[in-house]
Amino acid sequence: MPGTLLIDEIVERVLQRIAEADPAQTIVGISNRHVHLDDADFHTLFGYAKPTVKKYVRQRGEFAAEETVTLHGPRGHMDRVRVMGPNRPATQVELSRTDCFALGVAAPMAQSGNLAEAGPIEIEGPVGRVVKAHAAIVAGRHIHMGPDDAARLGVKDQDRVSVVFGGERGGRLDQFLVRVKESFLLELHLDTDEGNAIGARTGDYVTICDVPRRTSP
Known part of the structure; x- marks a missing residue:
């Protein structure tokens, strides 16, 4: 519906501004x-x-x-x-x-x-x-992202990164698989067990860290 599409477009523009301000921030989706x-x-x-x-x-x-x-x-x-x-x-x-x-x-x-x-x-x-x-x-835990997101973060498809979660049960989780595709929007996916264990909810923002270091050619 037109109204829904307009809201989705506004939300996506806001999320894009957040990503541009701090490329290590990503939104959470609990599956x-x-x-x-x-x-x-x-x-x-x-x-x-x-x-x-x-x-x-x-x-x-x-x-x-x-x-x-x-x-x-x-x-x-x-x-x-x-x-x-x-x-x-x-x-x-x-x-x-x-x-x-x-x-x-x-x-x-x-x-x-x-x-x-x-x-x-x-x-x-x-x-x-x-x-x-x-x-x-x-x-397995993973992060969707487009090529522009990957470039800002300095990662490539199939890399593994760590993520820091805030909140009372927050902490760090490792071994997130980076999945890069032209159609992907930046989003981290966890299942309900992992989300509950670390106190994460859909719509939260978390910080990607420990990006693999690249050596110059």
């Missing part, structure tokens, strides 16, 4: 459990082709969908798990470690899209089910 589906699995679960937009998220073109699924594991199930859109080339279920214990799912920590060692899980939709041998992961 709850969610599911990305490929076209075939989405159709099996819902009986139609594409997810319906509920709310756009910060990264361009990505959204929380109206659709939800039920996840099944050896120990139990979780209802109303949000589908994220648009559909992707491979189905991926992102869980916290606490979720894995509750479901009885053996999911490794991995970066998005790295599913070779991902754990098995069953996904139920309104009209069907799919059983995936390699879909469940605990998403």
Whole structure:
């Protein structure tokens, strides 16, 4: 809607000014459990082709969908798990470690899209089910950024950096993977376990530190 798009544009301009003033500052996004589906699995679960937009998220073109699924594991199930859109080339279920214990799912920590060692899980939709041998992961902590952000910070794609969090439970977390892509907006992602442990919330600002040193050619 035009009003929503205008608000998003204003917010993005404000965030850009903050980044220009202090390039080491980045906004936090806490990721709850969610599911990305490929076209075939989405159709099996819902009986139609594409997810319906509920709310756009910060990264361009990505959204929380109206659709939800039920996840099944050896120990139990979780209802109303949000589908994220648009559909992707491979189905991926992102869980916290606490979720894995509750479901009885053996999911490794991995970066998005790295599913070779991902754990098995069953996904139920309104009209069907799919059983995936390699879909469940605990998403590794990471920071999205565009090329301009990376240049300001002096980092490159696949670098690892540390981040300092403020607040009463604040501290420092290491091993954030830098992910650089033209379409990305600057944003740090943690799962709910990590966010709760360090007292971080979506919309907080944190400071990137320990940027890898570059040697002159």
